[in-house]
Amino acid sequence: MIAESISNFFADSWLLWVLLSIGSLLWWSGRDSQYFNYVFNRYLLALMTLLIVSGIVFSLMEVLPGDCAEKYIAYKNTQGETITQADIDAERARMGLDQPLAVRWARWVTDLTLRGDLGFSCAKRQSVNLALGDRFWMSFMFCMAGLVFSYLIAVPFGILSAFTINKTWTDKNPQHSKTERIINSIGLSCQKVLDLVLRIVSYLGLALPNFLLALTIILLYVFAGESMPTGLYSDEWRNVPWFGADGFSWGKLDDFLGHIWLPIFVIGWSATALQLQTVRALVVDESNKLYVDAARARGVDGVALWAGYPVRHSISPLFNSVGFDFQRVFNDLPIVAIVIGLTDAAALLIEALAMTNDQELAAGILFLVALVVISMNFFTDVVLAAIDPRVRKSVLGN
Template sequence: MINFFSETWLLWLLLLTGGSLFWASRNSQYFHYVFNRFLMALVALLSVSIIVFSLMEVLPGDCAEKWIAYKSTQGEMITQADIDAERARMGLDQPLPVRWGEWVTGLTLKGDLGFSCSKRQSVNLALGDRFWLSFMFCIAGLVLAYVIAVPFGILSAYVLNKPWVDHNPQHGSLKRLLNTLGLGLAKISDVMLRIVSYLGLALPNFLLALTIILLYVFAGEPTPTGLFSDEWRSEPWFNESGFQWGKLNDFLGHIWLPIFVIGWAATALQLQTVRALVVDESSKLYVDAARARGVDGLSLWAKYPVRHSISPLFNSVGFDFQRVFNDLPIVALVIGLTDAAALLIEALAMTNDQELAAAILFLVALVVISMNFITDIVLAAVDPRVRKSVMGG
């Protein structure tokens, strides 16, 4: 009995979560909304699993043919019977619905992502920590994007209609001079940020990575490709003297490149998004009403347009993660990473490992749907506008 529960832990976790939300939803409109969102997330994941697994079937050839082709390069004589036997051994001779059913059943019951025919081991072992490494890259890139885009996007919107020079006759000459200097710096910063954002949207991430690597080459410095230099790659994190800070420094000297590169385009896009949201909110009637009541300056912007512009931005975190991950495979190949994004390219373009590719794509969809689920229920709890729209009050 203990083995049964331990092997089907994911199913029981889903049932326990769904049962708890259903019980709470009987007397709470908010938890009724959360329970409905939970069911919608499960249906979305089931639909994604069908789409992803079906798309993998469109790829020419299969993993059995790739494996047999490799063996033939080693001098072995391969016949069609050998290919059919290998396909039967891998279960590739079964109809698509049967193979999808076995895959999704193992995934639902115990979190088993299937068997990687190219790695000759389970997908869970083949991925190992690679997916979490890709997840860390994407989250760090998003954090970098939001830390830069939110304050500077607000600044850009704030100075959009501001003059370069303070001509207010009610201000003294010294105050006008100081205000003019401040406005000039803000306007120059806005222009520079807009140029940077346009470059970020126009310049491909892989080209930025190649440019940085070439700059290191021209400077005669070791390129920060991979996760570690040759000196520290095989060294453990701990030795007889304790933690090796040199390996940590070497890791930090390499990890900034993928984070910066994948965060580059996200930062540029979020700068434009934040600026557009705040400018749109600042032109609404409730802001004019607050200004008529005497609220002005940064206090007006912080309480009204900025505050109401954050919710749509927060609700797009899941889609931003997907957009960042879409850029990661090419960047990973250029920089020489061995994370899940690089493994996805290998599975799709080199080995036709359908289950490995499907597992990685499904995990990305799982993260996106989970983030959207979390942001939806958080916004419904803290934003009265969302509560009124989704729960009627």
């Protein structure tokens, strides 16, 4: 009986023990290490930030009209039962909704901290964890794939755009022969045209809303007489298992890839445009600093100069903004999810806020987004302090 009680205690508070174990390990490592002491302090700061965010999110959700008791009673009323105000008050007392806001927030945070319980969804009539299921992970993968897509395009082409900003369209160097000037002029013109195209694309990405881009692509499919790539699968493959009697279903994988590119492309569209501008501005700013002129005076030139100095030092700020980029991409995902017909956490958030008024479900999704953003910022700070001498000197002092 005692062993079972202890087992149940740890099972009901597993998340708390995980957090305490990580904190204890970092504290122990930080006794003799300035770096791990910094990591431990950042860990505590991240937990405090999450606590503050939970209070803000919970308070904002409480501002919405109605509560779980009223929704539950309204549901029973639709089933033909006669409901009185006494029934509503009794249900509110049973759910603990008659308690002050601070008490209910403390209970919500306690359940969340002990075992990762995000509360009870009134509209879904089940826990928020079950209502979300794999949907949040689906949204997470969409956002991460969109970010990877944007970085793969924005970083190299943003560097190329910065590299060509001060170059001329033609080679007018009198020391070059006529043939060399023609060949160099062709190369310079191609680079300038590519830079011009990149600027136009980046401006379109910032000006054109993501949902409008999604609608445009869908309409193009309609005009071409092709099936729309909405949702994650076509109707014929939606209920087909991944592994059947004949083994892995390659047809379903092909159908999935034919649909998944659309949300990744659409949500990565504006992120790519913004990152193009950001990378270009960072590299141009670094290339105008004195240490680059000093390297050029020592004879360093060409790719070695750009890769070793302005580009290298421009990556750190970009890497440190991954968490905020994730939040920006997720902010675009709800409307895109509705347009494309996805059923991920972003679409569920719109449903909870605009249709069912499900505060607990909306609060759970918003908190998970904040958790991802804060976790990413924590890990980027830790990694940058380890690999970047400038950051290491600023935060560690040596």
